[in-house]
Amino acid sequence: MSPTSAAEKITLVITEDQVGGYSRSSFKHWIDADKDGCNTRYEVLIAEAIVKPTVGARCYLSGGKWKSSYDGKVFTNPTGLDIDHMVPLAEAWRSGAWAWTSAQRMDFANDLEDSRSLLAVTASLNRSKGDKDVAGWLPAKAQCAYISNWIAVKWRFDLTVDPLEGEFLQSKITSCKITNVVIANS
Secondary structure, eight states, rough: SSOOTTOOEEEEOOOOOSSSSOOOGGGGOOTTTTOSSSOOOHHHHHHHHOOOOOOOOGGGGSSSSEEEEOOOOEEEEGGGGGEEEEHHHHHHHHHTGGOOOOHHHHHHHHSSTTTTTTEEHHHHHHHHHHOTTTTOOOOOOHHHHHHHHHHHHHTTTTTOHHHHHHHHHHHHHHHTTSSSSEEOOO
């Protein structure tokens, strides 16, 4: 599984992480960009439902069904799900978002343009992931898809990889048969 079209070559640049200065409040998240009464969290839940929920007043969801790609668990109540930022906000900060404007960080935190950026997943797994990068945490299921998605999000937002993350990705690119990615030193 490749993060972009097979013909497109993408490069991730290795550099040391920016340490310090991160605050979750630097990333305004769960906004209602289209002003339909459903914030980003609910937009993801609606989009990812395997049985579409009824959307009530104040975006109350009922009757839906969801499957977490991280462990395959099925939910009929969305409260058991968290919306995971594929690349955690703190990791994005360390990888380049520290230099972004507030608007760019808000766009990243609420990205509905690419379905790989935000995922409805089992809450406990999202919390165990925390702000770890791909070298520090992988889901139990579909690890190559996760790695491919991680690469795609990092590349799309021009985020860097730290040396350990780069080394890890280099080994996984081969074993996961991802053919269009280069990990390069800065």
